[in-house]
Amino acid sequence: MKKTxxxxxxxxxxxxxxxxxxxxxxxxxxxxVGEAIAQKIRQIAKELNYQPNHLAKSLRSGKxxxxxxxxxxxxxxxxxxIARVVEDEAKKNGYTxxxxxxxxxxxxxxxxxxxxxxxxxxxxxxxxxEGSENQVHYLKERNIPFVLLDRHxxxxxxxxxxxxxxxxxxxxxxxxxxxxxxxxxxxxxxxNMYHMEERVRGLQHALRDNNIDFNDAWLKEVNFETMDSEVxxxxxxxxxxxxxxxxxxxxxxxLAINALKYINELRxxxxxxxxxxxxxxxxxxxxxYCPITYVRQPLEMLGKTSVEFLLKKLKNPDEGMKQILxxxxxxxxxxxxxxxxxxxx
Amino acid sequence: MKKTxxxxxxxxxxxxxxxxxxxxxxxxxxxxVGEAIAQKIRQIAKELNYQPNHLAKSLRSGKxxxxxxxxxxxxxxxxxxIARVVEDEAKKNGYTxxxxxxxxxxxxxxxxxxxxxxxxxxxxxxxxxEGSENQVHYLKERNIPFVLLDRHxxxxxxxxxxxxxxxxxxxxxxxxxxxxxxxxxxxxxxxNMYHMEERVRGLQHALRDNNIDFNDAWLKEVNFETMDSEVxxxxxxxxxxxxxxxxxxxxxxxLAINALKYINELRxxxxxxxxxxxxxxxxxxxxxYCPITYVRQPLEMLGKTSVEFLLKKLKNPDEGMKQILxxxxxxxxxxxxxxxxxxxx
DNA sequence: ATTATGTGTTTAAACGATTAAGCATTTACC
DNA sequence: GGTAAATGCTTAATCGTTTAAACACATAAT
Numbered sequence: 001m002k003k004t005x006x007x008x009x010x011x012x013x014x015x016x017x018x019x020x021x022x023x024x025x026x027x028x029x030x031x032x033v034g035e036a037i038a039q040k041i042r043q044i045a046k047e048l049n050y051q052p053n054h055l056a057k058s059l060r061s062g063k064x065x066x067x068x069x070x071x072x073x074x075x076x077x078x079x080x081x082i083a084r085v086v087e088d089e090a091k092k093n094g095y096t097x098x099x100x101x102x103x104x105x106x107x108x109x110x111x112x113x114x115x116x117x118x119x120x121x122x123x124x125x126x127x128x129x130e131g132s133e134n135q136v137h138y139l140k141e142r143n144i145p146f147v148l149l150d151r152h153x154x155x156x157x158x159x160x161x162x163x164x165x166x167x168x169x170x171x172x173x174x175x176x177x178x179x180x181x182x183x184x185x186x187x188x189x190x191x192n193m194y195h196m197e198e199r200v201r202g203l204q205h206a207l208r209d210n211n212i213d214f215n216d217a218w219l220k221e222v223n224f225e226t227m228d229s230e231v232x233x234x235x236x237x238x239x240x241x242x243x244x245x246x247x248x249x250x251x252x253x254x255l256a257i258n259a260l261k262y263i264n265e266l267r268x269x270x271x272x273x274x275x276x277x278x279x280x281x282x283x284x285x286x287x288x289y290c291p292i293t294y295v296r297q298p299l300e301m302l303g304k305t306s307v308e309f310l311l312k313k314l315k316n317p318d319e320g321m322k323q324i325l326x327x328x329x330x331x332x333x334x335x336x337x338x339x340x341x342x343x344x345x
Numbered sequence: 346m347k348k349t350x351x352x353x354x355x356x357x358x359x360x361x362x363x364x365x366x367x368x369x370x371x372x373x374x375x376x377x378v379g380e381a382i383a384q385k386i387r388q389i390a391k392e393l394n395y396q397p398n399h400l401a402k403s404l405r406s407g408k409x410x411x412x413x414x415x416x417x418x419x420x421x422x423x424x425x426x427i428a429r430v431v432e433d434e435a436k437k438n439g440y441t442x443x444x445x446x447x448x449x450x451x452x453x454x455x456x457x458x459x460x461x462x463x464x465x466x467x468x469x470x471x472x473x474x475e476g477s478e479n480q481v482h483y484l485k486e487r488n489i490p491f492v493l494l495d496r497h498x499x500x501x502x503x504x505x506x507x508x509x510x511x512x513x514x515x516x517x518x519x520x521x522x523x524x525x526x527x528x529x530x531x532x533x534x535x536x537n538m539y540h541m542e543e544r545v546r547g548l549q550h551a552l553r554d555n556n557i558d559f560n561d562a563w564l565k566e567v568n569f570e571t572m573d574s575e576v577x578x579x580x581x582x583x584x585x586x587x588x589x590x591x592x593x594x595x596x597x598x599x600l601a602i603n604a605l606k607y608i609n610e611l612r613x614x615x616x617x618x619x620x621x622x623x624x625x626x627x628x629x630x631x632x633x634y635c636p637i638t639y640v641r642q643p644l645e646m647l648g649k650t651s652v653e654f655l656l657k658k659l660k661n662p663d664e665g666m667k668q669i670l671x672x673x674x675x676x677x678x679x680x681x682x683x684x685x686x687x688x689x690x
Numbered sequence: 691a692t693t694a695t696g697t698g699t700t701t702a703a704a705c706g707a708t709t710a711a712g713c714a715t716t717t718a719c720c
Numbered sequence: 721g722g723t724a725a726a727t728g729c730t731t732a733a734t735c736g737t738t739t740a741a742a743c744a745c746a747t748a749a750t
Contacts, residue, residue: 005736016700021738031739032697054463055409056736059400059705080425084446096464098443100436101429118399119441257628264632283627287605289634350706361730366708376709377727401706404735 004048012044066096068116072129074101076253077282085303093311104224106131122314125149125306130191145313149306151195159322161306165195168295168328169202172249172277175330177210180339181247181275185218185238188251199251215243231258253280276335291333298326349393357389411441413461417474419446421598422627430648438656449569451476467659470494470651475536490658494651496540504667506651508642510540513673514547517594517622517640520675522555525684526592526620530563530583533596544596560588576603598625621680636678643671
C-alpha cells in the first residue's frame with residue numbers, strides 16, 4: 001500500500017495536481033480556486049490521510065527545514081542538555097535537528113559536516129572541537145549558514161553564542177580567594193581552544209589582581225582521550241608539590257568527575273583537603289556528599305539564542321554578523337566553603 | 346555559487362548525466378563505460394568537489410538511509426547513552442539518525458511519528474511511552490518497519506529488544522534479602538507499562554519465594570510529571586508506616602535521584618537508615634558518599650541489537666519477527682551492604 | 691461588437707538523481 | 721557478405737512536489 005501523493009488526490013477529485021497543491025498549501029485565495037472544488041480536495045486529502053513528502057518539497061524548494069547540530073562531546077551532560085534545548089527550540093519553529101557528536105575529534109567533525117551537507121541541511125550549529133578551524137573557513141567560503149555555540153575562534157569572524165569564560169573563571173577565582181584560599185590551581189584540557197585558555201587566564205588574573213603569584217605547577221593540562229589516567233597523575237602532583245594547592249578549579253565536567261572519583265579513592269575530604277569549583281552542571285554536583293560549587297552557564301539561553309541567530313540568518317542571509325557573550329553564574333556550595341583561618345607560620 | 350550537480354559534470358565532460366551517474370556509482374563495468382571517459386568524469390567530479398544530493402537520491406530510490414529514534418525521556422542518562430549507541434551503530438552502516446524525545450507523553454510521540462514519517466525515515470526504533478499502543482498498531486498496519494527498544498507491549502506482536510526486567514528485579518530482591526533486609530519496598534512510575542509491572546512483580550516474587558509477605562504499602566507508584574513532590578511524600582510514607590521499610594528498590598534513575606536528594610535533606614544514612622538498589626546507571630551512583638547498588642542494563646547490546654534488527658528488516662522486510670530479552674546484571678555496592686544482625690524482639 | 695477584466699483550471703518545467711530502453715558503431719562469426 | 725554479438729553512449733521517464741505561464745470561459749466596460 002503506497003503512500004498517497006498529490007497525484008492520487010488529484011485523480012480522485014478529477015483535477016490537476018496543481019490545484020491540489022494550491023489548496024493544501026492554503027493558496028486558494030491567491031490562485032483563485034473554486035470553493036466547491038477546494039472543499040472536495042480537502043475532504044479527499046483527509047480521507048486518504050495525505051502526508052506531503054518532505055523530500056520532494058525540499059528538492060523543489062532547496063530548503064529542508066533541517067539543522068545540523070555538531071557537538072564536540074555529547075557525553076558531557078552540559079552539551080547533552082544544550083542539544084535538547086536546541087532541538088526543542090528548532091521544533092517550535094518547524095525545524096528538525098540532526099545531531100552528531102565528534103567526540104573532540106576534528107576528523108569526525110569533518111565527516112559530520114560532509115554527511116550533513118549531503119543531507120542538505122539548511123544550516124549548522126556547531127560546538128567546535130580543537131583543530132576544526134578549516135571547517136569553519138570552509139563553511140564561510142561555501143556560504144553555508146552556521147552559528148558557533150559555546151566555543152568560538154576569536155581570529156575567525158563568525159556568528160557565535162558563547163559564555164564569558166574569562167569572567168566566569170575570574171569570578172570563581174575571586175570566590176575562592178574570598179573564602180580564604182590562596183594556593184588555587186586549575187585543571188583544563190591540553191588545548192589551544194579559546195574557551196579553555198580563557199578559563200585559565202581568568203583564574204590567573206583573579207590571583208594577580210589579589211596579589212597572589214600563580215605557580216605554573218598549579219596549572220594542569222590533560223589530554224581528553226587519556227583523561228582517566230592523567231587526571232590521577234595531575235591530582236597527585238598538585239597535592240604533592242611543595243606548593244600544594246588548597247583549591248582547584250576544574251575547567252570541565254569530565255575533569256571534575258574523574259578527579260572526584262580519585263579523590264574519593266584517596267579518602268580526601270572536600271573541601272578541607274581540597275576545595276573545588278567546577279565548570280558544567282549536573283546532578284552529581286548536588287548529590288555529592290559535599291555539594292560542589294559550580295559555574296552555571298546559561299544553558300537555555302545559549303541554546304535558544306543559537307537557534308534564533310541561525311534561523312534569522314536563514315531568513316535573511318545578508319543580515320549582519322551576530323556575536324554574543326553571555327554571563328555565567330557561580331553557584332556557591334559546600335565544596336568551596338570558607339576556610340577556617342589558620343595562624344600563619 | 347550553486348552546488349555542483351551531475352549536470353554540471355556532464356556538461357564539462359561533454360557527456361550525458363547518465364554516464365556520470367554510472368561512473369560515480371561504480372557501475373562502469375556493468376554499463377560498459379569507456380575507460381577514458383570514466384577517468385575524465387572522475388577527474389572533473391573531484392575538481393568540482395561533487396557531493397551527491399541525498400534528497401534527489403532518496404526521492405528516486407524511496408530510501409533515505411535515515412532512522413527515526415523516538416525516546417521516551419532523553420533526560421534519563423540511560424536513554425541518552427542508548428541514543429548514542431544507536432547513533433554510532435547506525436552511522437557505521439551508513440544511516441543517519443533523527444532523535445526525538447516525547448518526554449513520556451503519548452501525543453508528543455504521535456507528533457514525532459508523523460513528522461518523521463513525513464521526513465521519509467526508512468524505519469523507527471522506539472522506546473515507547475505509556476498510551477502509545479495505537480502508534481505501534483499504526484506502524485504495523487502501514488507496514489512501516491520498526492523495532493521497540495527497552496519497552497514493549499506483550500499483547501502486541503512486534504519486533505523488540507528489551508531487558509528481562511522481571512529477572513533483574515527478582516535478583517535485586519534476592520540480593521537485598523541475602524543482605525539481611527526483609528521489609529523491602531519498591532518505587533515505580535504509576536503506569537501500566539509492562540516493563541514497570543515486571544519490575545514490581547520481580548521483587549514481589551523474590552519476597553514470596555523467600556516467605557516474606559509483600560505489604561502493599563511498600564509499593565509506591567508516583568506520577569512522572571509530578572515526581573519531584575510525590576517522591577518525597579512516598580519516602581515519608583514508607584519510612585513512617587508501622588511496617589517501615591528497610592530497603593527500597595527504585596525502578597528508574599529519575600526516581601532514585603529525587604529520592605536521594607530528599608534522603609540527604611532528611612539527613613538519613615544509606616544504607617543503615619535505608620538500603621537502596623536502583624535501576625539505571627549514571628556517574629551519580631559512583632560518586633554518592635555511599636556508592637549505589639544498581640541494575641546494569643546491557644546498554645550497548647540493547648542499542649546495537651535494535652539497530653541490527655531494524656537494518657535486517659529494512660533489507661528483507663519478510664524476515665521473521667525478532668524478539669529478544671537481555672539479562673541485566675546487579676552491581677552490588679555499599680548502598681545495599683549486608684545489614685548488621687539485630688536481635689529480634 | 692469589440693476589448694478588457696476576472697475567474698477557474700490545466701500544462702509543463704523544474705529540483706537532482708537513477709536506470710530501462712534505445713541507438714549507433716564496431717567486432718566476431720559462419 | 722550477412723547476421724549476431726559486443727561496445728559505448730544517449731534519451732527520456734520517474735520519484736512527489738511547486739509554480740509561472742497558458743488557456744478557456746464568463747462577465748463587464750467602452
